[in-house]
Amino acid sequence: xxxxxxxxxxxxxxxxxxxxxxxxxxxxxxxxxxxxEDRFEPSKYSAFVLPGxxxxxxxxxxxxxxxxxxxxxxxxxxxxxxxxxxGICNGFQILCESGLLPGALVRNASQxxxxxxxxxRIDGSTTWLSKSDxxxxxxxxxxxxxxxxxxxxxxxxxxxxxxxxxxxxxxNPNGSIGDIAGVMNKTKNVAALxxxxxxxxxxxxxxxxxxxxxxxMVGL
Amino acid sequence: xxxxxxILPRNEVLDSQGRAVEKTLKQHGFEIDHCRVxxxxxxxxxxxEMKSATDKVKKITEFVLFNPLIESVEIEQLEK
Numbered sequence: 001x002x003x004x005x006x007x008x009x010x011x012x013x014x015x016x017x018x019x020x021x022x023x024x025x026x027x028x029x030x031x032x033x034x035x036x037e038d039r040f041e042p043s044k045y046s047a048f049v050l051p052g053x054x055x056x057x058x059x060x061x062x063x064x065x066x067x068x069x070x071x072x073x074x075x076x077x078x079x080x081x082x083x084x085x086x087g088i089c090n091g092f093q094i095l096c097e098s099g100l101l102p103g104a105l106v107r108n109a110s111q112x113x114x115x116x117x118x119x120x121r122i123d124g125s126t127t128w129l130s131k132s133d134x135x136x137x138x139x140x141x142x143x144x145x146x147x148x149x150x151x152x153x154x155x156x157x158x159x160x161x162x163x164x165x166x167x168x169x170x171x172n173p174n175g176s177i178g179d180i181a182g183v184m185n186k187t188k189n190v191a192a193l194x195x196x197x198x199x200x201x202x203x204x205x206x207x208x209x210x211x212x213x214x215x216x217m218v219g220l
Numbered sequence: 221x222x223x224x225x226x227i228l229p230r231n232e233v234l235d236s237q238g239r240a241v242e243k244t245l246k247q248h249g250f251e252i253d254h255c256r257v258x259x260x261x262x263x264x265x266x267x268x269e270m271k272s273a274t275d276k277v278k279k280i281t282e283f284v285l286f287n288p289l290i291e292s293v294e295i296e297q298l299e300k
Contacts, residue, residue, distance in 0.1 A: 060259075060285070061287060064284055064287070068283070068284055104287055104289050104290045106229075106233060106234075106290055107237065109234060109236060110236075111236045111237070111239075148234075150233060150289070150290060152232070152289070175234070
């Protein structure tokens with residue numbers, strides 16, 4: 001699927017928004033801001049990204065308050081209509097809190113904020129991953145204190161049976177159940193991961209594997 | 221009316237904060253079996269009827285205060 005106009009959601013405390021904006025722009029696509037207090041018309045866009053950060057200062061639970069802000073009503077509408085949606089880090093937490101993705105992200109097992117490069121295995125197809133055979137091992141940075149993915153054991157089985165686990169840590173940095181780094185919804189148009197592909201877009205940033213991940217997602 | 225909402229991580233979920241506090245307490249010689257760390261939310265509502273007040277607080281709690289996948293919750297009345 002080819003996407004061009006991409007809506008980037010901004011909440012108070014989102015701080016990876018400009019990185020995502022720049023990454024998308026560098027691929028020749030048109031990013032546009034979507035403010036958390038405003039609703040939007042999904043048909044004006046071809047895809048949406050929820051960037052990382054600390055929306056609402058991580059108050060109550062990471063992503064809990066952002067998940068209940070007005071912009072999410074429109075995003076839920078977009079998700080139901082099948083638009084591709086990608087959540088990164090705090091965006092993943094927001095999607096879980098909003099119920100658009102299963103599970104929750106809780107405090108890292110180590111109790112520490114982890115900030116390092118990790119290897120992840122990408123496997124599976126979403127509307128985003130246009131090539132259904134997209135499989136690769138990528139080096140991407142993680143930076144989170146609450147990235148330990150949790151679902152009940154029977155739900156994890158279900159996710160695996162439905163091919164909803166699309167991103168897996170080779171060296172689990174946070175204690176996530178089943179080394180899960182990213183999941184998608186049943187209809188496979190909503191996907192999210194804890195690592196930051198937008199921080200791996202240039203060799204001078206430490207790696208370019210983020211481009212490898214995002215390019216097939218947008219049909220390039 | 222004033223209510224308190226007690227939120228604790230569910231037993232099945234590894235409570236890393238509780239584990240850290242437990243470890244420190246044990247290091248200092250306190251004999252304890254277990255420690256869990258959660259949060260406490262106080263809510264005051266203008267309702268004078270008990271039923272409408274408790275219904276409202278329950279609704280608020282389910283709307284955002286706790287995540288049933290990872291947390292358990294208990295509501296208590298504090299003041300009339």
